[in-house]
Amino acid sequence: MKLLIVGCGSIGRRHAKNARKLGLDVVLCDVNEERLLDLAAETGAIGCYADYKIAAKQSGADAAVIATPSHLHVAPASSMLEAGMHIMMEKPLCSSVAEANELKRMVVDAKRVFMMAHTFRFRNEWREVKRLLDERPIGRMFSAELIGGWYLPDWHYREDYRREYAAQWKQGGGVMLTSMSHFFDVVAWLFGDIKEVVGAKMRLGLLEIDVDDAVTCVVKTSSGVAVTLYEDFLARCPRRSIRVNGEHGYLEADFNRGLWKIWDVRTKRCLPEHTSAQANLFKVLEDGVAYNLEPDVFPLQCSGNDAYLSELKHFVSLLNGNALETDLGIDAGIEVLKAIGSDGIVDWANTRMN
Known part of the structure; x- marks a missing residue:
C-alpha cells in the first residue's frame, strides 16, 4: 500500500x-x-x-x-x-x-474511507478511563471536569513559538481549534452526543499571539452529564486530567503523572459512633458524619507513539475492509466543529483580560 x-x-x-x-x-x-x-x-x-x-x-x-x-x-x-x-x-x-x-x-x-485522526481514542490512558466509566464503579454519573494546559513556547522549544500554526489566527490556531477539538471529541465518546455548549474564548496571558490562549466551557450531553472543560497555552506546569463525579463518589485520572484514583463513599464514610478509632477523618460538622478523604490510587498506563501507530493501523484496517461507515468518520469531525462554533461560546480573545 x-x-x-x-x-x-x-x-x-x-x-x-x-x-x-x-x-x-x-x-x-x-x-x-x-x-x-x-x-x-x-x-x-x-x-x-x-x-x-x-x-x-x-x-x-x-x-x-x-x-x-x-x-x-x-x-x-x-x-x-x-x-x-x-x-x-x-x-x-x-x-x-x-x-x-x-x-x-x-x-x-x-x-x-475517511477517518478523523482523533488520537485520544487510541491512547491507553483514555481507553482505560473509557473502560472504567463503562463499568460504572461510582454509579450514575452526574458531572465531569476535564482540565488541560501547556506552555506554548515549550511545545517546540527550538522554534519560535510565534510562528507555530497554533499561535496564528490565519493558520487556524488558538486553544479552541488546536486543543479543544480533542476534548470535544472525548466528551462525545465518553458521555454521549454534545447537545449544548456555553463558554468563552479568552486572552489571559502575555504571549505574542493573535489567538485565544485560554478556553472554558460547560457542555450538556445526551446522557445528562454536565462537563466542564478548561484548556490553555499558559500553564507552566503541564497538566491533563479528568474527574468524573457520580452518586457514590468520584473517579479521577492524572494523565501526566500516570495515576488514576477512585473515591467511593461506601468505603470512605463513617458514622459518628464508628469514628473514635480512626484518625485524620474529615467532618462537615463536629457531631456529623466523618469521611476519609484519601482516594484509592492505581497506576495508569500512558501512551507515547504507540497511540499514533495504533491509529494508523486502524486506518489501514478500515481501508482493507473498505469500511465507509465508521465512528471516526467525517461526521465525528463535523460534530466537533459544531461544538467549537457554538453560539453559546463568546469571544473575549480580541480584548486582553486585565
Missing part, C-alpha cells in the same frame, strides 16, 4: 515514520523543500512533491494523511478524493461547518 503524507511538520513526520514501521510505501508532499528532503532521506520515501495537486495526479498513492495546518485541510483533501484516494484527516477537520459539509459531500460521492 502506498501512503501519501501531505504536510511534513511534526505530526506528518510521525505519521511517515509510523507508516514505514507498518511496511507501507511512503510518498511525501510539503512546500518546505528542506523539510521535505530531510524526511524523505529519513524514511526512504519513494516520491516527493512540493505541490499537492501534482502529488494527487502523479503519486499513485492509495490513501493520504492530511497533516497540514488546519486552514489548509480542505483543498488537499479535495484533490486526493478526486484522485480516488482514501483520507485520514488530522484534527480539527477544517475551519468551518460549511466547509466541512461540502467536503462531506465529496467523501460520499467518492465512496472512499
Whole structure:
C-alpha cells in the first residue's frame, strides 16, 4: 500500500515514520523543500512533491494523511478524493461547518474511507478511563471536569513559538481549534452526543499571539452529564486530567503523572459512633458524619507513539475492509466543529483580560 503524507511538520513526520514501521510505501508532499528532503532521506520515501495537486495526479498513492495546518485541510483533501484516494484527516477537520459539509459531500460521492485522526481514542490512558466509566464503579454519573494546559513556547522549544500554526489566527490556531477539538471529541465518546455548549474564548496571558490562549466551557450531553472543560497555552506546569463525579463518589485520572484514583463513599464514610478509632477523618460538622478523604490510587498506563501507530493501523484496517461507515468518520469531525462554533461560546480573545 502506498501512503501519501501531505504536510511534513511534526505530526506528518510521525505519521511517515509510523507508516514505514507498518511496511507501507511512503510518498511525501510539503512546500518546505528542506523539510521535505530531510524526511524523505529519513524514511526512504519513494516520491516527493512540493505541490499537492501534482502529488494527487502523479503519486499513485492509495490513501493520504492530511497533516497540514488546519486552514489548509480542505483543498488537499479535495484533490486526493478526486484522485480516488482514501483520507485520514488530522484534527480539527477544517475551519468551518460549511466547509466541512461540502467536503462531506465529496467523501460520499467518492465512496472512499475517511477517518478523523482523533488520537485520544487510541491512547491507553483514555481507553482505560473509557473502560472504567463503562463499568460504572461510582454509579450514575452526574458531572465531569476535564482540565488541560501547556506552555506554548515549550511545545517546540527550538522554534519560535510565534510562528507555530497554533499561535496564528490565519493558520487556524488558538486553544479552541488546536486543543479543544480533542476534548470535544472525548466528551462525545465518553458521555454521549454534545447537545449544548456555553463558554468563552479568552486572552489571559502575555504571549505574542493573535489567538485565544485560554478556553472554558460547560457542555450538556445526551446522557445528562454536565462537563466542564478548561484548556490553555499558559500553564507552566503541564497538566491533563479528568474527574468524573457520580452518586457514590468520584473517579479521577492524572494523565501526566500516570495515576488514576477512585473515591467511593461506601468505603470512605463513617458514622459518628464508628469514628473514635480512626484518625485524620474529615467532618462537615463536629457531631456529623466523618469521611476519609484519601482516594484509592492505581497506576495508569500512558501512551507515547504507540497511540499514533495504533491509529494508523486502524486506518489501514478500515481501508482493507473498505469500511465507509465508521465512528471516526467525517461526521465525528463535523460534530466537533459544531461544538467549537457554538453560539453559546463568546469571544473575549480580541480584548486582553486585565
